[in-house]
Amino acid sequence: MVIDDSNTIRRSAEIFLAQAGCHVLLAEDGFDALAKIADHHPDIVFVDIMMPRLDGYQTCALIKKNPKFSGTPVIMLSSKDGLFDRARGRMVGSNEYLTKPFTKDSLLKAVAAHAGRA
Known part of the structure; x- marks a missing residue:
């Protein structure tokens, strides 16, 4: 699942992941995502x-x-790459932190590391 309010980011991530054979769910914000997560149980979540x-x-x-x-x-x-931002991400339970602009390779490495599907 890719959660981002930017249509460009959502579509880029969707293309990269779909090319690797992943089924991709998209959400525009957290509220939209929470409903979809409950329905679809994604293997991994990328969140802006x-x-x-x-x-x-x-x-x-x-x-x-x-x-x-x-x-x-x-x-x-x-797009924020500060130590505080990374620490705050860890505090809420994130497994990894990727900075934008991300590459196809960085997305697929994250999938391989955390979902074992790439």
């Missing part, structure tokens, strides 16, 4: 940090607090 309504930190925390999804790997996506 800076989003309206429910940001990536809040979305990650809600996923990790739910016993059904606490084991689902969550990869933070952000």
